[in-house]
Every structure is written in structure tokens, then in C-alpha cells.
Amino acid sequence: MVIIGGGPAGIMAALRAAELQVPSVVLVERNASLARKLGLTGKGRCNVTNDAPVEEFCLRFGKNGVFLRGVFSRFFSGDLAVFFEDRGLKLKTERQGRVFPETDSSSSIVSLLSSELKKMKVDVRLRHCVGKIKIEPDRKIVFFEGAEPIATERLIIAVGGSSFPVTGSAGDGFAWARQIGHTVVPLRAGLVPLETKETFVKDVQGLALKNVRLTFSQGRHRIETPIGEMLFTHFGISGPLVLDVSAAVADLLDQGGVQVSIDLKVGLSSQELDKKFQDELPAAGSAKLGNYFKSLLPGRLIDIFLRAAQVDPEKKCHQITAMERRHLVVTLKAFRAAVKRTRPLSEGMVTCGGVSLKEINPKTMESRIVPGVYFCGEVLDLAASSGGYNLQAAFSTGYVAGESAALSLEAK
Ligand SMILES: Cc1cc2nc3c(=O)[nH]c(=O)nc-3n(C[C@H](O)[C@H](O)[C@H](O)COP(=O)(O)OP(=O)(O)OC[C@H]3O[C@@H](n4cnc5c(N)ncnc54)[C@H](O)[C@@H]3O)c2cc1C
Numbered sequence: 001m002v003i004i005g006g007g008p009a010g011i012m013a014a015l016r017a018a019e020l021q022v023p024s025v026v027l028v029e030r031n032a033s034l035a036r037k038l039g040l041t042g043k044g045r046c047n048v049t050n051d052a053p054v055e056e057f058c059l060r061f062g063k064n065g066v067f068l069r070g071v072f073s074r075f076f077s078g079d080l081a082v083f084f085e086d087r088g089l090k091l092k093t094e095r096q097g098r099v100f101p102e103t104d105s106s107s108s109i110v111s112l113l114s115s116e117l118k119k120m121k122v123d124v125r126l127r128h129c130v131g132k133i134k135i136e137p138d139r140k141i142v143f144f145e146g147a148e149p150i151a152t153e154r155l156i157i158a159v160g161g162s163s164f165p166v167t168g169s170a171g172d173g174f175a176w177a178r179q180i181g182h183t184v185v186p187l188r189a190g191l192v193p194l195e196t197k198e199t200f201v202k203d204v205q206g207l208a209l210k211n212v213r214l215t216f217s218q219g220r221h222r223i224e225t226p227i228g229e230m231l232f233t234h235f236g237i238s239g240p241l242v243l244d245v246s247a248a249v250a251d252l253l254d255q256g257g258v259q260v261s262i263d264l265k266v267g268l269s270s271q272e273l274d275k276k277f278q279d280e281l282p283a284a285g286s287a288k289l290g291n292y293f294k295s296l297l298p299g300r301l302i303d304i305f306l307r308a309a310q311v312d313p314e315k316k317c318h319q320i321t322a323m324e325r326r327h328l329v330v331t332l333k334a335f336r337a338a339v340k341r342t343r344p345l346s347e348g349m350v351t352c353g354g355v356s357l358k359e360i361n362p363k364t365m366e367s368r369i370v371p372g373v374y375f376c377g378e379v380l381d382l383a384a385s386s387g388g389y390n391l392q393a394a395f396s397t398g399y400v401a402g403e404s405a406a407l408s409l410e411a412k
Helices: 008-019 036-044 054-059 062-074 077-086 106-119 172-179 200-204 240-255 270-284 289-295 299-308 322-333 389-410
Strands: 002-004 026-028 091-093 098-101 123-125 130-136 139-144 150-152 155-157 184-190 194-196 208-218 221-224 228-232 236-238 258-263 335-342 350-355 373-375
Touching: 002 008, 002 139, 008 026, 008 106, 008 389, 036 106, 054 062, 062 389, 077 091, 077 098, 077 389, 098 106, 130 172, 155 172, 155 389, 172 184, 172 350, 184 240, 194 240, 200 299, 208 240, 221 240, 228 240, 236 240, 236 335, 240 258, 240 335, 270 289, 270 322, 289 299, 299 322, 299 335, 373 389
Parallel strands: 002 026, 002 155, 026 123, 155 373
Antiparallel strands: 091 098, 130 139, 139 150, 184 350, 194 236, 194 335, 208 221, 208 228, 208 258, 228 236, 258 335
């Protein structure tokens, strides 16, 4: 059996096949080391899964989540936790059910997986970049750049998506899938930052805002986020709140311009803010408005905010008019920017789109078009919000692909 791609999906497929005693399991990886993308996950801490119940887990994948129900019934978050903990790596659960290794280090996950491959005697071939594949009636041939081709009865394609291509997942699997007759659902960046028209963002790049709520709107369409954290970047906005709704915002952008408004004071209603200003501004006397705002907003944002509210930061607090007070309230509850576009696919944390699930057997991960070829992981049309869901899907689909390919060989 040959598995292309040494990321979480390919590694888990190889381990499961080896566990089922497939005589030869070859795992090929273009990089000099395994699982480079996994090393970057969770800001280097690896948010490896989530403790959400299975129904909620599937919902995170949108309408394609139903495909995962059967997969998760075979290998889910509890099984993944047992897999790591049985091998000595303890996991811990943090806010929003996010599960991390207790080491707080993705490299502990990667090294556990690597040593497990060694223990299970998987033939790992690093620096083996697959250039093309050829399907013949009774075998699949895998061609490398600069190495002898190998032929196999069962081929598992686990080469990931197109995002963060520096990690090795450069979209090769989509070309092969098309070549053998599969439909590839159009690709787009998921969990991706957004560019804004306004350039003030450059002046506040790196500034994170906690406890804010974002509303994206276009005509009658609105996408409201929960309360959370966002980040200004040199081109626009990012951070957990932005990344999680980015795919939906991309859909809106297809239909025209999108506005984002940031509620900078979610804990106070407009009335409460107005009352606060009525009480506090006269009492602040001849203090400059810019100084008064230091208790309300991060320093770097104050001038930009007051410009948006059209109130002079040099103006004395007791001179603020009722109209200006209203502008301050409105701008605090809806600090606006225009969204220009998403950053490119290469900058998305996941790839939306991919090999159409209609052509994959959800019980086995086997192609319905070419028997003996299996797909797993992000190469499939599966992408979820952040929180550990994507890695679990990679591990779970990999497990099922490895198991099914192994059992089909046994049944011959
Ligand atoms: C910055 C970042 C942070 C993330 N954080 C999280 C997180 O905390 N939690 C979470 O759930 N998800 C996270 N994700 C998403 C998650 O990493 C991916 O969904 C997951 O790695 C997909 O696994 P995979 O095995 O399908 O593909 P990949 O991990 O992309 O692995 C595919 C492998 O195939 C190899 N390959 C590709 N083409 C070839 C070829 N032609 N020949 C040989 N080998 C090839 C690649 O080199 C690569 O090693 C994050 C992603 C990014 C970019």
C-alpha cells in the first residue's frame, strides 16, 4: 500500500494499515521531515481536536458535515485522545472545548507520530515528491521527481489542500483527482484574514481587540459574530472572530461590497454609553477628549477612532456638544470599515472546496470512480471553523482510509 502525504491524515492512514498488518506500508512525503503544517497548528501548540459532541462537531463543517458522521463513529476525539495518552502524551481541554497536548507544543505530537511510524515499521520515504500518478487496470503507479516509480494495489492520497504551500501542501492532489475523473469543488481560502479599503489599519497593525463583536453586512444580509477577539494587520483585519466567518464573508463579497462594523463596547448599550458621557464629560472639565478616551480604548486606536467619529481629540471634554456625543456613541457601537477582499488561498489556514464528497464512499474513503484509490484529509471538500475540528477530520478520515484499504486487501 502506498500513502502519499506525511501529514496527520496520511500518517494516521499508515499507522492504521500497519496495525492491521498490511505487509508493506509505504508513506511518501516531499519534505525532509513529516507533518510540517501540523507543526504550525494552534500557534505551535497544536489544537489537536475539540471535545464537542459529534453532532456539533459535524455542524462545524457546514452542509458537508453529514459526510463525517459515519467516519466519526469509527474514530473520534475520544479515540484520538486514547491514541495519544496510551503512548504517553497527555491532552488538556481549554476554553471552547479546544484540546491541546499538555506539553503545549506541536512538536511533541509530531515526534510521537514519527516514532510510532518507526515502531510500526512503516516504510517512510522523505524527500519523495510525487510528480504524477498513473492508473492501470490492476495497479496504480506513483512517479517521483528524481526517484524510481513504485506500483501498488491500494493508493491513499493524503496530500492536503492548497493553503500554506510552504508546508508542502501545494494542491497536487486536486490535479491528480481531476486527471482520474473526479470533480474538484472550486477552491477558496478558509480561515483567512480580510483586506479593508481603509489604510488606517497600518497604523494599528498588531493591535488585538478583546471583547468585541463584528457585524458584516451587505444590503439585507448580515453575519454577526459572537463576542471575542480580533486583530488589525497591515492590510486589514484578522484574529479568531474574523477567521471563523471569513468563508461566509467571501460568499457575500462575491455579490458585492461588504461593510464590517465593530462593536467596541459590547458590555454597554448606546443608552448606557450616552448616559456615561453625559455624566463624565462635563466632570472631566478641560481635559482633552483624546486623554479622556484612554480609559475607554487602546491608545493607538484613539486618534483613528475620534477621526471616524468626527470629533477633535484636542477638544476639551466639557465643550463636547450633544451631536458630538451622539457621534461618539454611534462610532463606539459601530466602528466601520469596508472589506475589499479575502487574502489569497495561500494565506488561508484551510482550503475550502476540494475533491467532491459525492464521489467518495463515506464508509471507506474509497473513490467511487477508481476502485483502490482513497482520499483523506484536507484534499477532500471538508473545512471547518477553528477549534481543532480540521485536524480531527484529517486524523479520522485517514484512519478510515487506512483501515478500509487494509481490509480490502485482506478480503482479496
Ligand atoms: C497556520 C495553521 C494553523 C492551523 N492550526 C490548526 C489547529 O490548531 N487545529 C486544527 O484542527 N487545524 C489547524 N490547521 C489546519 C490543519 O493543519 C490542516 O487541516 C491539516 O494539517 C490537514 O491535514 P492533511 O494531512 O490533510 O494535510 P497536510 O497537513 O497539509 O499534509 C499533507 C502532506 O502531504 C505532503 N505532500 C503534498 N504534495 C505532495 C507530493 N506531491 N508528494 C509528496 N508529498 C506531498 C505535504 O508536504 C504535507 O506534508 C492549521 C493550519 C494552518 C496553516
